[in-house]
Amino acid sequence: MPSVQRETTVSIPLTPTRSDLYWRRIFNKYDKDNDGRISYVELKHIIESREYDHDLPDNVVERIMSVADRDNSGYLEFSEFVEMMHNPALKAVFGHFVARYVHSIVPHRDPVDTTGRWSGFRPVSASDGDGTYEEEYSCWPPAVSMIIISLVEIVLFCYDAAQGKTAATGPIAKLFLYNPRKRHEAWRFLTYMLVHVNVVHLLVNLLVQLFLGVPLEMVHRWWRVVLVYLAGVAAGSLATSLADPKVFLAGASGGVYALITAHIATIIMNWSEMEFAIIQLLVFVLLAAVDVGTAVYDRYWKHTQQNIGYVAHLGGAVAGLLVGIGVLRNLEKRKWEKRLWWAAVVLYFSLMIAGILANIFWESHFL
Known part of the structure; x- marks a missing residue:
């Protein structure tokens, strides 16, 4: 038929x-x-x-x-x-x-x-x-990368603590912390994030990176958040090596500050898609400014004997902002955002290459 x-x-x-x-x-x-x-x-x-x-x-x-x-x-x-x-x-x-x-x-x-x-x-x-950004939150795939990093930090701290060493003097800490006298051991520019000097130091970093990292991961996926985190860690140690060449580093503060300013980056790039964007921006800027400002004030005005690597905080914050603009999701791309993306990417790589070359060739600075 x-x-x-x-x-x-x-x-x-x-x-x-x-x-x-x-x-x-x-x-x-x-x-x-x-x-x-x-x-x-x-x-x-x-x-x-x-x-x-x-x-x-x-x-x-x-x-x-x-x-x-x-x-x-x-x-x-x-x-x-x-x-x-x-x-x-x-x-x-x-x-x-x-x-x-x-x-x-x-x-x-x-x-x-x-x-x-x-x-x-x-x-x-x-x-x-409004609220298009908030609609992107998803529990699948599960946000586990920051949880895994946190668990590794806990396990390594517990291992050193079991040896009776909790002030970044255990075998793991000695191998992983950033030691300016051992800059040729390049892994230290990253692995210092895995060791902490005491329980409070560990808990503060764990709480902040979980509360800030997991929400980012639910929108932007694990690999983007890990890139931002590691970029902050690397930038923190490179910046410290140049500004404070005799300072040792331990802790995840560079990565934590990268997560803080990554939130600022995603607010900037998704301003029109976010609810209460201005309030969120002010909260994250105030959080970073108060902490870094307090550390700088204690060191240079009160002359307090403290070991907070504020340069690592600043380096991580700058890296988190630049890399966040470069790799985090932008729900609606606009012309000015494309120009900002290129500026952030070029500036980040320029700073990182300059820092690496300075560590290799500017040997007199570290004597």
């Missing part, structure tokens, strides 16, 4: 619904030449209007038009426009750019309230459309 093709029919209401009137109002607002169609230029104007302060990813307008323009006419008719705004598949193409914009500048009309009557205009909350 011959095959029969079944056509899909779409029912069109004879009278416009209140929802149609709502979308018609938006459609007419941007149909600048009143020809009943939205052109590519008009669609671009919707998204790049001065009223909408986001810089869009490259080619996003072309991608929207290619998906929404069903008949390839180069225009969006009203039916295509409405379908575009309601089509869940388009969210992956242009996220909340168009929807957030029109919902923020045009008051919503609720079709009916609980009494069945027309409810009129409803003001839109300022937070509508």
